[in-house]
Amino acid sequence: MDKTLEIRKVALFPNKKRTRVDDRDGIIHNVKEALDEYRETLTKLRQKHGSEANKLDCWRPDIEAVMHLRKKGKLVNMRKQLGPILGVEVGDEFRNRAELIVAGLHHNFRRGIEYMKKDGKILATSIVNSGRYANHVGSPDILFYSGEGGNPRVECKKPKDQTLERGNLALKNSMEVRTHVRVIRAVKHFEVGTCAKKRSFTTYVYDGLYKVKHFWQERGEFGKLVFKYLLKRIPRQPIIKWEKVSKQSKKPMVSKDIICKNDISEGKEMMPIRVVNAIDSESHPAFNYTRYVIYPNFFMATKQRGCDCLHGCLECKSCPCVMNTGGVCSPNNTIIDRKSLIYDCGTTCKSSSSKNRICQHGIQFKLEVFRTKSKGWGVRSRSYIPCGSFICEYVGEILQEKEVKRRRGSDEYFFWTNGKFVDHAFRDASQHVSFPMLPNFFGDGFVIDATQHGNVGRFVNHSSSPNLFAQSILYDHDDVRIPHMMLFAKKSIPPNQELTYDYSSRVGKIVP
Numbered sequence: 001m002d003k004t005l006e007i008r009k010v011a012l013f014p015n016k017k018r019t020r021v022d023d024r025d026g027i028i029h030n031v032k033e034a035l036d037e038y039r040e041t042l043t044k045l046r047q048k049h050g051s052e053a054n055k056l057d058c059w060r061p062d063i064e065a066v067m068h069l070r071k072k073g074k075l076v077n078m079r080k081q082l083g084p085i086l087g088v089e090v091g092d093e094f095r096n097r098a099e100l101i102v103a104g105l106h107h108n109f110r111r112g113i114e115y116m117k118k119d120g121k122i123l124a125t126s127i128v129n130s131g132r133y134a135n136h137v138g139s140p141d142i143l144f145y146s147g148e149g150g151n152p153r154v155e156c157k158k159p160k161d162q163t164l165e166r167g168n169l170a171l172k173n174s175m176e177v178r179t180h181v182r183v184i185r186a187v188k189h190f191e192v193g194t195c196a197k198k199r200s201f202t203t204y205v206y207d208g209l210y211k212v213k214h215f216w217q218e219r220g221e222f223g224k225l226v227f228k229y230l231l232k233r234i235p236r237q238p239i240i241k242w243e244k245v246s247k248q249s250k251k252p253m254v255s256k257d258i259i260c261k262n263d264i265s266e267g268k269e270m271m272p273i274r275v276v277n278a279i280d281s282e283s284h285p286a287f288n289y290t291r292y293v294i295y296p297n298f299f300m301a302t303k304q305r306g307c308d309c310l311h312g313c314l315e316c317k318s319c320p321c322v323m324n325t326g327g328v329c330s331p332n333n334t335i336i337d338r339k340s341l342i343y344d345c346g347t348t349c350k351s352s353s354s355k356n357r358i359c360q361h362g363i364q365f366k367l368e369v370f371r372t373k374s375k376g377w378g379v380r381s382r383s384y385i386p387c388g389s390f391i392c393e394y395v396g397e398i399l400q401e402k403e404v405k406r407r408r409g410s411d412e413y414f415f416w417t418n419g420k421f422v423d424h425a426f427r428d429a430s431q432h433v434s435f436p437m438l439p440n441f442f443g444d445g446f447v448i449d450a451t452q453h454g455n456v457g458r459f460v461n462h463s464s465s466p467n468l469f470a471q472s473i474l475y476d477h478d479d480v481r482i483p484h485m486m487l488f489a490k491k492s493i494p495p496n497q498e499l500t501y502d503y504s505s506r507v508g509k510i511v512p
């Protein structure tokens with residue numbers, strides 16, 4: 001394990017107040033969920049109220065979105081606390097002050113110093129170095145922070161001497177009691193606009209824990225007395241490469257995802273699959289969403305033989321379906337190693353609670369169709385996907401030879417069930433990628449064509465270092481020429497990472 005991370009863990013979970021592991025994981029997950037929901041709510045509010053509302057100075061969609069989450073009980077880490085915040089790591093970047101509240105890092109929209117009462121004294125919990133006061137950053141581990149109050153730029157009043165009360169007093173007390181203060185630094189980004197105009201925006205980076213070392217009074221820029229605090233960063237916390245953070249400034253860091261459709265499946269999947277576009281003005285793609293493969297009229301497949309197991313096929317050695325697949329039951333509904341063909345227990349099997357039904361429970365993750373920069377639409381998950389999990393089926397119309405020939409011009413959404421790859425448009429555009437060429441592929445298997453009828457699987461793009469793999473599975477019929485093509489996670493996949501599989505390995509040879 002990375003040494004800095006190891007140290008961070010110790011700092012995060014001091015021995016005295018050890019949080020139970022499952023509680024901790026739950027809170028970390030909730031922070032991510034809450035931020036996701038906040039962003040979604042904000043987008044919806046902006047869309048609902050349109051550009052007119054944006055012009056009103058007083059309308060704060062960020063505050064409205066936070067209130068909405070609060071009402072729904074979705075805010076996490078709501079109680080003010082000293083020290084680290086579960087679910088927030090040093091270096092985490094937030095898009096605005098509201099996100100700091102949602103994560104529980106700093107609970108105030110405006111004030112730079114947040115504090116709480118402990119043992120009869122107020123102590124500083126966190127400070128935001130927003131740049132509105134003359135704060136001075138010394139070395140990366142030292143921060144000179146100005147007290148609050150008396151600043152005409154913030155309060156629109158005449159300048160006056162700062163007083164030792166509220167936040168100022170809390171910082172002084174923290175110095176005396178030697179408690180940790182969370183520091184959040186505002187980072188200004190300059191985004192290059194389309195007409196070479198620079199627009200700026202600010203993000204907030206959690207810089208870790210500090211201790212107040214000294215404080216004093218001096219004359220500030222308006223000639224009045226201000227408090228100054230010297231804070232020193234607690235050693236052995238992960239180091240933030242500030243040059244890198246500001247380098248990213250040139251890229252627009254705040255995603256401007258526009259939701260084109262809330263659910264492309266129109267209620268057909270258990271989880272809605274939204275379509276978002278932060279790239280261009282293309283609206284959601286048109287096709288007929290179907291959850292199930294459409295077989296041709298001639299197709300008269302025999303039912304799978306099935307099994308008579310009564311106890312969930314756990315005794316893998318006696319279940320014929322499991323034996324057909326090599327005698328190994330997949331752990332926790334996952335597939336870690338791809339096989340040439342898997343027999344899932346299906347409609348003809350006696351036990352409806354068989355553990356050997358890996359792919360028949362529908363889509364389990366929050367998938368999202370999103371506009372990519374250069375590959376058209378793609379798919380990502382808004383939640384974490386553990387290695388081996390079922391993602392979705394590749395659904396479409398099953399075509400036989402003469403149909404394939406007829407539709408040859410539009411093979412972008414073809415999936416050959418015999419493991420052969422053909423997608424002329426893509427292959428021509430990707431000369432550097434080597435795919436098996438098919439000199440004579442007609443009559444050599446079936447095709448799943450998702451051009452007109454399909455599911456979310458049709459949007460999954462190719463990669464030569466993919467995070468998914470395609471697995472052929474039989475469960476409702478016995479025809480090995482037309483197995484179901486199921487996509488599984490090849491590794492654990494963090495949220496928001498594009499899901500891809502290797503088109504050139506669209507399933508190996510099927511061994512009947």
Ligand SMILES: C[S@@+](CC[C@H](N)C(=O)[O-])C[C@H]1O[C@@H](n2cnc3c(N)ncnc32)[C@H](O)[C@@H]1O
Nearest residue numbers: 375376377412413425426458459460461462463
């Ligand atoms: C099955 S579709 C995938 C979804 C598609 N991107 C869309 O917008 O509907 C296959 C097509 O996506 C594009 N594509 C897939 N992977 C790609 C990649 N790695 N680079 C460029 N284009 C890709 C190619 O146009 C290919 O013909």
